[in-house]
Amino acid sequence: MGITLHASFLPYDDPEACAVFYRDLLGFEVRGGVGDDGTRWITVGPVGQPETSLVLRPPAAEPGVTAAERRTIAEMMAKGTYAGVLLATDDLDGVFARLRAGNAEIAQDPTEQAHGVRDCAVRDPAGNLIRIQERR
Numbered sequence: 001m002g003i004t005l006h007a008s009f010l011p012y013d014d015p016e017a018c019a020v021f022y023r024d025l026l027g028f029e030v031r032g033g034v035g036d037d038g039t040r041w042i043t044v045g046p047v048g049q050p051e052t053s054l055v056l057r058p059p060a061a062e063p064g065v066t067a068a069e070r071r072t073i074a075e076m077m078a079k080g081t082y083a084g085v086l087l088a089t090d091d092l093d094g095v096f097a098r099l100r101a102g103n104a105e106i107a108q109d110p111t112e113q114a115h116g117v118r119d120c121a122v123r124d125p126a127g128n129l130i131r132i133q134e135r136r
Contacts, residue, residue, distance in 0.1 A: 005052060007043070010083050010128050011059035011073070015040050017125035018056050025102040026087075026095075026130075028054070054085065056126075077127045080107070084129035092134035096120050110134075 012018040015033075022028040022044040031043040031053060039061045045053040059065075059073045059082070076082035089095050092110050099122050100106060107121035107129060119133040 007053040007055050008085060009055045009057055010085060010124070010126070011077060012042075012056045012124075012126040013058075013074075013077060014125055015042055015056065015058075018042070019044070021102075021104070021124050022054065022056070025099050025104055027098075080123050080127040080129055082127065084131065086131045086133060088133045088135050090135050092118060092120060092132060095132055 010018075019030055019042055023030050027047065028044040029047050031045055031050075033040055033042045035041050039058055041058075041061075042056040043053050044056065059077065060070045065073070073082060096110050099120075105123040107123055108119075110118060110120040112118050117133050118136075119131050121129060121131045124130055
């Protein structure tokens with residue numbers, strides 16, 4: 001029995017800004033969206049990998065989230081400590097140049113890490129930390 005990663009969820013506070021970031025700066029395709037302006041979910045993913053997606057969703061859309069928890073989530077998103085994802089590319093320098101040219105918030109330039117990977121980090125418009133690792 002095999003298990004694959006199908007989708008992961010990231011919160012957003014501005015659906016249009018996040019869609020532009022993932023589509024125009026990372027080159028993902030927008031695969032769909034459901035809901036209305038208050039609870040819109042947007043599915044994006046890498047071109048040529050239809051089995052793997054990111055679902056961008058409003059963080060307070062989950063049932064049972066209290067007002068205090070919503071405030072905490074908003075504070076953590078603003079600091080960039082609420083959610084993140086690790087991506088990989090064969091062209092880290094090219095992707096990083098596109099992100100910089102697109103005015104993405106740079107958290108770390110491409111760096112050779114002590115644990116043997118070369119990566120960089122940016123924040124999407126919602127503050128999510130996006131680390132991008134170079135495939136070797």
